[in-house]
Amino acid sequence: MNYTLALTIGWLYPELMSTYGDHGNVITLQKRCEWRNIKAKVIELNTNFSVRDLKKCDLLMMGGAQDTQQEAVSKDLNGKSSILNEMILNGIPGIYICGAYQFLGNYYKEADGNLIEGLKIFDLYTENTQVNARRLIGNLAFRTKDFGTIVGFENHGGRTYLGKNLKPLGFVMKGFGNNGKDGTEGAVFKNSIGTYSHGPILPKNPLLADALLKKALDKKYRTFIKLPKLDDYLEQKARLQVAKRLSIAI
Amino acid sequence: MNSLIVLIGKTILLFSRILNLGSGSTWPGHVALKLDADFIEHTLNKSRLKIILVTGTNGKTTTVKLLQSILEKAGKKIFVNFSGANLTNGVASSIIQKSDLKGKLNYEYAIFEIDENTLPLVIKQLKPDYLIALNLFRDQLDRYGEVNSIAKMWKSNYNKLYKTKYILNADDPQIAYLGSGILSKVYYFGLNDQKYQTHQVQHAADSVLCPSCGQRLDFKRVYFSHLGIWKCPKCGLSRPPLDIEKTKFYPLKGTYAVYDTLAAVLTAKIIGINENVIEHALTDFKPAFGRQEEVTLDGKKIQLFLSKNPTSFNESLKTISEQNPKNLLIVLNDRIPDGTDISWIWDVEFEMLTNKHIKLFLAGDRVYDLALRLKYSLKRNGKAYSVFENLNEAVKIAVSQTAPNHKLYILPTYSAMLEVRGILTGKKIS
Incomplete structure (x- = not known):
């Protein structure tokens, strides 16, 4: 096979941060490249990964996990986070989900007052106000400006609040979103996206998956690349099934 | 008292x-x-x-x-x-x-x-x-x-x-x-x-x-x-x-x-x-309800493997694929007993199935999520499975397309297992 284009996808901490099927996002990015004859290589960035490998990546994905796992990640990223910060500021696109999304913010305040420092790349904070506060769980749909209606599934204890200059990814139609109060869901900073949406998010939201791929290719090849259209019949059917569950029109 | x-x-x-x-x-x-x-x-x-x-x-x-x-x-x-x-x-x-x-x-x-x-x-x-x-x-x-x-x-x-x-x-x-x-x-x-x-x-x-x-x-x-x-x-x-x-x-x-x-x-x-x-x-052991349980319908052998999370699903698939299966029906529901979050299907190694010669039938409340998962597990972008919105029809066709000397394997989530059993035994369980 002769490929003219190639992408390197970095999957951050698949061993530790992969609790909710977020593996599906990587599969989706990879397959949607393959189907267009774009060579896609996935680098798994596990504990003790080298900064050299991280720098090779054109696109990043990091999923959610449990608290213990997040502590281990936090320890491992110590010292390497400045490179990640630099890449995000430089516009390397990425999608950061749930725990990873919280992690990019300023801090996470636990119910007992304990403060876990974040990477301070996204201007947001997360808190869990009460011990045994209700987890925000269920199917989720939210409207975005650039990627249409996004459908997914959320499951989080923390409530996230965005800083004044940080744009939300979208506005909740059904579900809770960032905090269940202000109607916002997720955040967009440069070409990076933070969201609470599992599901996983990318298979059923091909517009978003393709937008990430296009951004990564445009940036790498310093030009505007037109992605050939794919047959998204099943994607559409799966979206409609969720919409029906939520009694909304999409 | x-x-x-x-x-x-x-x-x-x-x-x-x-x-x-x-x-x-x-x-x-x-x-x-x-x-x-x-x-x-x-x-x-x-x-x-x-x-x-x-x-x-x-x-x-x-x-x-x-x-x-x-x-x-x-x-x-x-x-x-x-x-x-x-x-x-x-x-x-x-x-x-x-x-x-x-x-x-x-x-x-x-x-x-x-x-x-x-x-x-x-x-x-x-x-x-x-x-x-x-x-x-x-x-x-x-x-x-x-x-x-x-x-x-x-x-x-x-x-x-x-x-x-x-x-x-x-x-x-x-x-x-x-x-x-x-x-x-x-x-x-x-x-x-x-x-x-x-x-x-x-x-x-x-x-x-x-x-x-x-x-x-x-x-x-x-x-x-x-x-x-x-x-x-x-x-x-x-x-x-x-x-x-x-x-x-x-x-x-x-x-x-x-x-x-x-x-x-x-x-x-x-x-x-x-x-x-x-x-x-x-x-002398006889398996429990839906756990490798065998049923016969129209003279054909059917075996149920309750599969309710990524680990049990992966293990069921591994066990079945060691038996050279020809026909497989997967049923995915997202009701309370199944768990309403189905994202785990992306942690199931469907890749071990889709590149073999197995007739795959898909059904359940979230059949299109399942179909999507299988689409993304194929080597080429092609159709290698049949999608059914109606479970009765899925069971009927899967059974009829199973050759008499072959077995139909069924992998259902919990509520799907009850439904499938109901259909197979002729008594619908709601």
Whole structure:
């Protein structure tokens, strides 16, 4: 096979941060490249990964996990986070989900007052106000400006609040979103996206998956690349099934 | 008071059967616990019954059935709680069903299947003589929260039971850790045979971190998911020595069933059952409801493999693919008993199916999510499966397209299993 284009996808901490099927996002990015004859290589960035490998990546994905796992990640990223910060500021696109999304913010305040420092790349904070506060769980749909209606599934204890200059990814139609109060869901900073949406998010939201791929290719090849259209019949059917569950029109 | 509650419960049970209400199995217990919050404790403490609890994410029903078969073969009088109805209401309901009209239980052993999340609540109400803990995997996160918080809750509760004998899976780090530093007698089952080893990278693994110090564990050998021979490089915690690692006969296929069998056999041995009796019981064993259960329809063999989370799904697929399958029906529902979050299907290695010559039929409430997952597991962008919005039709066509000398394998989630069984036996279960 002769490929003219190639992408390197970095999957951050698949061993530790992969609790909710977020593996599906990587599969989706990879397959949607393959189907267009774009060579896609996935680098798994596990504990003790080298900064050299991280720098090779054109696109990043990091999923959610449990608290213990997040502590281990936090320890491992110590010292390497400045490179990640630099890449995000430089516009390397990425999608950061749930725990990873919280992690990019300023801090996470636990119910007992304990403060876990974040990477301070996204201007947001997360808190869990009460011990045994209700987890925000269920199917989720939210409207975005650039990627249409996004459908997914959320499951989080923390409530996230965005800083004044940080744009939300979208506005909740059904579900809770960032905090269940202000109607916002997720955040967009440069070409990076933070969201609470599992599901996983990318298979059923091909517009978003393709937008990430296009951004990564445009940036790498310093030009505007037109992605050939794919047959998204099943994607559409799966979206409609969720919409029906939520009694909304999409 | 107690016998009155039993009587009321029995009346409810009778009515729900006459009216054919589907929830009949937990309703009487629900009412009994409303009338007396300590109903379970009050009834059980009055009897001489020995209590065996079986808990864990996967394999509870099968382990209960195995142990029940062995103990019954040894002539013991056993009662178990209803399959599937494994919450506190279910336990109370089965007590009501098995009591005589005076509220007395005439049995020697009670085996209860307890949901991992209900365990602390149940052991507040009854002190088990034996506690079997099989494994802890990610299952229904939407309902139960995360694996680590369940493990922590278990650990703090297990420490309160002094007289209980523990039968623990040594190969599951979090389960094995439950036995460390407690005064009770602890027995371990696990595997040493290299033939069960897997080399697949498993992203769905739940506990690769040391349950004691949080360091990443080293695995000398992985059997599946996070089960294997493990050791912590930092604090030195390691897989404890085994009290059993094999037995003469395994009635069910697949590595996970080997663990269930070992757990049941070890418990039977601790109770003092003779080896010959154990072996006989195992060779005569009939699988539980939907767990490798075989049904015949139109002269064709059909086998059901209940598959409710990534680990059980992956293990079912592995077991089935070793049997050279030709026809496979997968049914994915997202109702409360299944878990409403279906994202775990992306952690199932469907890749091991789609590149073989297998006729795949898909159905269920979330059939298009399933189809999408399969589309993304194909080598080329092509269609290699049939999608059905109607389950009746899916079953009908899958059965009719199965050649007489072949078998149809069905992998359903929990509520889908009940539906499929209803269709196969001609009686629809709602």
